[in-house]
């Protein structure tokens with residue numbers, strides 16, 4: 001698989017990246033081993049992954065720090081680092097802040113944690129209620145001109161907020177939830193981003209492994225596991241999702257890969273999506289997801305999957 005260009009930016013990446021919220025993301029997952037996380041990043045970069053997707057809130061800076069440590073073992077220009085900020089600590093809580101001053105301070109702090117002098121892609125992670133979105137993006141554009149960031153992204157913005165952010169045509173990438181079980185983005189965001197040459201990076205592509213075909217109808221999750229709360233994992237809905245995922249088996253067998261690869265390849269077949277950032281906790285999962293690069297779905301496969309998950 002060749003490198004692809006993200007939207008109108010000058011970022012060129014291998015289409016399978018790595019989501020790193022489980023690298024040092026102690027506030028998101030219990031009992032994470034930091035060495036396992038660093039090994040995951042190291043293996044990704046050794047095996048052709050170029051894009052690492054992190055954020056300040058993943059481990060409150062710890063994910064960025066661990067990535068920064070591994071980065072020193074590689075040529076900086078071979079790696080494309082995306083990070084995000086918007087969470088400002090207020091007492092024991094976090095509030096969202098998109099003010100120019102906060103974004104500029106966040107970029108400087110991320111640069112220190114990553115031990116680098118530029119960030120390839122900087123996203124505003126979540127919208128705040130107060131800052132005009134075009135002013136927030138103008139602040140990022142100043143950082144771009146200063147050479148501190150190379151491309152501008154926004155995440156979790158409504159379509160209206162995205163339009164405001166992109167008033168001057170400066171947004172390169174939008175990151176939002178999209179997967180075969182949640183296809184809302186096709187009608188909300190896709191027409192706008194295609195028209196404005198913005199790349200859509202879908203998060204939650206495997207729905208915590210549900211779309212990797214790793215569960216059966218009888219799978220249960222322990223007390224405290226986040227999946228117990230998620231809508232796609234609730235009783236009848238869960239069974240219906242498993243039934244649909246199982247229908248992907250013949251397509252996976254035909255291509256001699258696993259269900260996860262078929263699902264990831266289906267996303268890449270969409271013109272709005274240039275690259276993916278499936279999450280992984282261990283290097284073997286990451287290496288496994290790289291097999292997606294070899295899957296060439298036929299138009300019939302694409303249409304069948306489209307129909308199967310249409311409602």
Ligand code: NAP
Pocket residue numbers: 018019020021022053054125155156175176202203204205206207208209212214260277278279280281282285286288289
């Ligand atoms: P995901 O990619 O849908 O699920 C990842 C999980 O699926 C892994 O942790 C692993 O869980 C399992 N998995 C991965 N590869 C597998 C394989 N080949 N076979 C079987 N299971 C596999 O969801 P995500 O990690 O939540 O999202 C991906 C990335 O998107 C994150 O790392 C983060 O960078 C980004 N993100 C961004 C936002 C945002 O607000 N912008 C929000 C969420 C996520 P187990 O090890 O538990 O099986």
